[in-house]
Amino acid sequence: MLARAAFLLGASLLLAAVSGGSLQALAGGAPPEAPASPDITLTPDAAAGASQSAPAAPYGEDSPLPSDPSSPTGSPSPSVSPSPSASPSPGPDTLRVGWLGGPDAVNPLSAFSTQARLVIHLGHDLLTGYRAGDLGPAPELAESWTHSEDGLTWTFTIREGATWGDGMPVTAADVAFTFTYVMEHQISPYAATTIGIQSVEATDDRTVVFTCSEPKADILSMWVPILPAHLWAAVDPAEAAAAGAAAAAASGGGPFRVVSFVAGKTVKLRANEDYWRGRPEVDEIVFTAYTDAAKMARDLETGALDACWGVPAAGFERLRRDRGVLAVAVPGRSSVQLGFTCSERPDDANPALRDPLFRQAISWAVDRRRIVATAFDGFATVGSTIIAPGLRRDPDYHYEPSAEEKSGYDLEKAAALLAEAGYLKIAGRRLDTDREPVRLRLYACEAPPQGKRIALAIARNLRALGIDVEYTVLPETTMRGRLSITVDGLPRPDADLFISDWIGDRDPSFILSVLTSGQIGTWNDTGWSDHLYDELFAEQAATLDQGARKDIVDQMQRLAAQQSPYIVIAYPQSLEAVDTGEWLGWVQAPAGTGSAIGSVDNIDSYLYVHRRSAVAPAPAEAPWWVWPALTGAMLAGAGSVGAAWFVTRRAVRSPSPHRCAASPRSP
Numbered sequence: 223m224l225a226r227a228a229f230l231l232g233a234s235l236l237l238a239a240v241s242g243g244s245l246q247a248l249a250g251g252a253p254p255e256a257p258a259s260p261d262i263t264l265t266p267d268a269a270a271g272a273s274q275s276a277p278a279a280p281y282g283e284d285s286p287l288p289s290d291p292s293s294p295t296g297s298p299s300p301s302v303s304p305s306p307s308a309s310p311s312p313g314p315d316t317l318r319v320g321w322l323g324g325p326d327a328v329n330p331l332s333a334f335s336t337q338a339r340l341v342i343h344l345g346h347d348l349l350t351g352y353r354a355g356d357l358g359p360a361p362e363l364a365e366s367w368t369h370s371e372d373g374l375t376w377t378f379t380i381r382e383g384a385t386w387g388d389g390m391p392v393t394a395a396d397v398a399f400t401f402t403y404v405m406e407h408q409i410s411p412y413a414a415t416t417i418g419i420q421s422v423e424a425t426d427d428r429t430v431v432f433t434c435s436e437p438k439a440d441i442l443s444m445w446v447p448i449l450p451a452h453l454w455a456a457v458d459p460a461e462a463a464a465a466g467a468a469a470a471a472a473s474g475g476g477p478f479r480v481v482s483f484v485a486g487k488t489v490k491l492r493a494n495e496d497y498w499r500g501r502p503e504v505d506e507i508v509f510t511a512y513t514d515a516a517k518m519a520r521d522l523e524t525g526a527l528d529a530c531w532g533v534p535a536a537g538f539e540r541l542r543r544d545r546g547v548l549a550v551a552v553p554g555r556s557s558v559q560l561g562f563t564c565s566e567r568p569d570d571a572n573p574a575l576r577d578p579l580f581r582q583a584i585s586w587a588v589d590r591r592r593i594v595a596t597a598f599d600g601f602a603t604v605g606s607t608i609i610a611p612g613l614r615r616d617p618d619y620h621y622e623p624s625a626e627e628k629s630g631y632d633l634e635k636a637a638a639l640l641a642e643a644g645y646l647k648i649a650g651r652r653l654d655t656d657r658e659p660v661r662l663r664l665y666a667c668e669a670p671p672q673g674k675r676i677a678l679a680i681a682r683n684l685r686a687l688g689i690d691v692e693y694t695v696l697p698e699t700t701m702r703g704r705l706s707i708t709v710d711g712l713p714r715p716d717a718d719l720f721i722s723d724w725i726g727d728r729d730p731s732f733i734l735s736v737l738t739s740g741q742i743g744t745w746n747d748t749g750w751s752d753h754l755y756d757e758l759f760a761e762q763a764a765t766l767d768q769g770a771r772k773d774i775v776d777q778m779q780r781l782a783a784q785q786s787p788y789i790v791i792a793y794p795q796s797l798e799a800v801d802t803g804e805w806l807g808w809v810q811a812p813a814g815t816g817s818a819i820g821s822v823d824n825i826d827s828y829l830y831v832h833r834r835s836a837v838a839p840a841p842a843e844a845p846w847w848v849w850p851a852l853t854g855a856m857l858a859g860a861g862s863v864g865a866a867w868f869v870t871r872r873a874v875r876s877p878s879p880h881r882c883a884a885s886p887r888s889p
Contacts, residue, residue: 314492314505317805317831319819320518322532324511328483330447330474331409332463336725339445339822341489341509346447346474349378349397352823354811356615357728359442363392363475364430373437373766380428384498386450387473394424399451401432407459414732415444418763437764439771443729445823448475477502477829486511503807503832522547522799529805531820533797535599546803550810551601551795552817553612556725558605558670559788560588560680563705563715565742565749572662572718574645574654581786583639585629587683592631594792597675601797605790607779608737609730615812617772619730621779629789633686640687652688664693666721667701673721676791680719691719705747713743722747723794728823730775734759737782750787796820807831 325338330346333339351362364378384392401422404412418438424430432441453473454462477499478491489509493502510527512518519537521527523544533541533549542549562581563571574580590604603611606628611620637647644655652660664681666673674695681691696704704716726733735741738759739751755778762774782788800808800818808831810816811824818827 315833316506316508317504317828318526318528319507319509320512320521320527320530320532321509321820322512322515322518324486324509325483325489326485328480328489329463330449334411336820336822337509340820340825341480341491342447342474343476343822343825344478344491344507344828345476345480346449347384347392347476348446349444349448350442352443352614352728352811354809354824354826355813357812357816357823358614358616363397363448367442369766373764374434376432376434376438376441378430378432380430381498382428384475385496386453386475387479387494388450388453389496390450390452391427392448392450392475393427394430395427396451397430397448398422398424399455400446400449403449403454403459404446407462409459409462412444412446414735415440415446417731437766439763439765440729440731443727443731445727449473450475477825478507499829502829504828507828519799522801525801525804527801529798529800529819531796531798531817533799535601535797538601538797538799541799546801547799548802548808548818549797549799550815550818551797552820553603553610553815554794554796555610555613555727556670556723556794557608557610557790558602558672558676558721558723558792558794559608559790560584560676561720561722561748561788562786563717563719563749564787565713565715565751570714570716572654572660574660575662575718577643578785579639579643580645581789582629582784583636583643583645583687584684585786585789586632586636586639587687588629588680588789588791589631589683590791593676593679597672597679598792598794601795602792603795605792607783608724608788608790609733609775609779610726610793612812612815613726614728617768619772619775621776623780623783627780627783629783633683637687647688650688651690659690660688661690661692662718664691664719664721665701665704665717666693666695667698669698670721670723670794672794676721680721706743708743711743713749715747715749720747731763734762734775734778737787748787750785752781752785755781804834805831806834 321337323335323337325333325341326335327333327338328341328345330342333342347363349362349364350367351360352358353360361381363380363384365381367376367378369376378394378397380392380394380397386392401416401419403409405416405419405422418434418436419432419441420435421433422430423433432438434441450473475497477494477497479494480489481492482488482490488511491507491509493505495501512530512532515532515534516537518527518530519533519541522530522541538549538551541547562575562584564575564581565571566576594600594602594604606623607621609620611618611622613619640652641647645660646653654660662684664677666677670676677693677695681693684691701717701720705720707714707716724733724736736745737748737750737755738746739753739756742749742751758774758778758781762771762778765771765774783790796817798817798820802808807827808818809824809826810818811821811826816824
């Protein structure tokens with residue numbers, strides 16, 4: 223037996239050496255398996271290679287996509303293997319992403335939805351971007367910048383090597399054109415981010431100078447896609463939103479080109495071979511719109527999708543237990559609130575809504591925790607102030623009220639505040655100061671989707687106070703129309719209470735501006751006005767020191783919470799899931815807690831994600847002692863073989879004296 227083992231050892235080592243077998247067994251065992259959920263908080267090396275994609279197809283192609291993952295209703299493609307580790311099929315390497323609804327447009331001057339903004343950022347650079355770690359400002363098309371001591375002049379240096387879809391170089395003149403075009407023609411929604419800029423001028427091909435009327439605190443957070451001047455200069459501003467969609471989608475300087483868009487169905491993008499950061503790892507991205515979130519989640523599980531955004535709560539926990547999937551409840555950018563129509567005027571809305579004490583009493587009557595648990599299935603956090611937490615770090619501009627400042631759920635306290643303000647409850651009915659029953663109309667729509675359930679819960683709470691509530695669920699356009707009615711140029715909303723949501727930016731300026739007096743009749747759907755709030759808004763907008771600015775922003779949030787034109791109910795979480803069994807390189811922004819696929823600000827995931835099967839493991843480098851050990855083992859094995867042969871020959875010539883001549887059991 224010893225001889226046989228030695229023989230087998232020597233033969234195996236000899237075979238391994240001849241065949242080029244792995245030395246890892248000698249160097250420390252088999253290579254470890256890749257983790258099921260790789261570290262996705264760091265941006266991978268952009269220099270990793272990828273196969274070349276096919277030439278870009280014309281915009282608007284309607285032919286079936288090479289890897290079309292599903293129909294809009296969510297039926298899985300029979301051609302997609304359910305195995306998450308299956309080898310990719312020949313042809314373009316396609317990342318398949320599912321979402322609910324899809325973008326309203328892909329034209330950068332007519333798109334508003336979050337999905338549309340993501341597609342636009344994949345196709346168009348911003349002047350400055352957002353780093354993945356904390357979503358603070360980072361170089362993008364501008365590689366560097368400086369500003370004057372007074373903060374009124376900002377000089378940006380545009381990077382070399384960036385080109386448009388037609389091959390023309392990107393220059394500072396394109397940046398100057400884009401911002402001037404937006405400001406002169408008030409192109410929505412970008413014009414709001416340019417407030418305070420007087421002029422934008424290109425002084426040479428790589429230098430653009432912004433001159434401001436006052437220091438501009440949000441100048442490094444302006445979400446404005448840069449456009450090619452030579453294609454857009456001739457477009458009539460009145461037609462900019464509708465004209466040139468094909469040129470708009472295909473002409474950007476971003477990492478991808480839009481090659482097909484079918485509203486409500488699919489958006490297909492192809493990698494930009496000449497992108498200045500390096501060609502993306504994948505050849506194509508196909509976004510597919512679903513109407514059924516449960517079907518979308520199942521398609522991820524079967525392998526028909528590689529990622530999805532808008533996972534239903536019912537399937538989220540199942541996906542989170544899957545070792546080949548990373549499922550994340552991402553802190554959202556939105557806040558959901560109960561709005562009051564409280565502008566000063568003699569008619570329309572119930573006059574009680576103009577009383578801050580009445581609004582504060584209602585705030586104590588709203589059971590936010592129960593709404594989060596029931597309407598959002600627990601995938602939200604309880605709301606407090608108008609800036610959602612976690613939109614960025616260092617600083618996080620959200621202000622969380624102290625226990626003494628915060629409104630909880632307490633019907634007795636709510637009733638006491640109403641009585642203090644003169645709203646008495648008699649015979650079970652709450653009466654106003656004129657001794658008339660308080661009747662309120664409460665409207666909700668599909669934005670947010672939980673609007674009906676929230677309205678029902680609030681109506682129940684207010685009826686417990688003796689307030690007569692009539693709630694109605696309307697289409698979003700109808701509800702917005704009622705809130706935007708004007709008479710002789712003055713707002714006259716046909717509503718008392720309404721459920722709505724706001725999506726904030728990484729910089730707080732926009733969401734803070736919603737409640738300013740200057741936005742009454744446009745963004746300010748409550749009609750609330752406060753001179754101190756307006757003054758603080760102007761002050762924070764001109765404060766470049768972030769710490770000092772946060773102090774002002776905190777003061778604004780405290781003031782808005784005390785006056786309560788909105789009662790912030792919840793901060794919904796966005797549920798998403800990505801395949802980590804087949805795909806590597808996902809990047810969360812901000813690191814560790816943020817979105818890997820749904821952030822419109824940081825798009826690193828789409829630049830760096832790549833198939834696991836496309837990564838060939840590098841041969842292990844053997845320690846210095848392996849080759850001598852291998853040689854010695856081979857010689858020892860050969861010696862053992864020779865010794866075994868010699869012993870065997872002797873045994874054949876001379877039988878052993880211990881061998882029995884016959885066995886009693888032998889026949």
